[in-house]
Amino acid sequence: MFIRSFVFFVLLGIVGSCAAELTTPAELREWDAVTNHEIHLPYSAVVQNLKRMGDECMNKEFGTDTNLIGGDGSTQYVPTANIGPTKAEFYTQWYSNTPGYGEGLQWILYVADVTPKGEKMTKVVLYVSPTSDWAQSIIPAWGRGEDAGCPILSGFR
């Protein structure tokens, strides 16, 4: 009986952890992993830098072909930039179209909220999902216009 209960709760824990995926900017903003960055560049320059690098690095599609998950399909990283005159948000979401692995929106990697702080300074509030630690250093570097490279993305998480 004890063993059965143990197995049940382990399984429940696994299912529960899978069900708690963060998928939208609003959900990720509730997450505790927030850092604040100040960039010594005008708002327009930071926004332009983040848009360019997001398009270059995060707009990726992968074919999936594996026997383990029971089918072929594709997964896609989709960067979004909502840019206004006084605030902007940047985020990337991951979609799966692979039978047996998940279909539709599955996961959000990061959200960057950008606002001007004076004429020559910009504030970036960064929310990073638990499996995208790379974003903690790379997104601010992108904002500063540094040649920081792109993260190694793959078809699977």
Add this chain to the structure above:
Amino acid sequence: MLTISRIGVAVASIFLTVLAGCASDPAYISTADKNLHIENKLIESGFAHKYYSYLYVSEVDQNCQFKYLGYVALDKPILDIGLPTNKPLLLRAEFATFNRFSQPKVSRIDTSYLIQLKPNAKYAADIQRNEIMYKFTLYNGQMIGDPKRRIGKNNNNACSKIIGTAD
């Protein structure tokens, strides 16, 4: 025993071909004027992961049709190659990983430039890859790292839309 060995060799050959990705493709034949200086900082392979990096060179015509010229294995810290000038080129850096213990066994990611090089000009490429990041940056001149000489990737180019996921 001999049969088993032959099967083993055959399997190993197929395996290596898949890993190389471009083993059946032609290696790029450099032009005489070595106008591209490449500096590679690449992660070393280990038991669990093997890393492969290539630069693929293609010519691009007015209709965004590609003529593949060959690959350059990025297996040395410094390489100097000659590329054609006065014609649009697609330079695509690919970073592949063979994961011994996970699925998929081989994963790839790439990034590219659509660029037309000028005659008698020199260029440099900064190519880096570690476990979580990759980078392929071209510079005017042969000095790497000067932001003013960094060549931007033209993602709004009509051909880059046709390339799709290449960048």
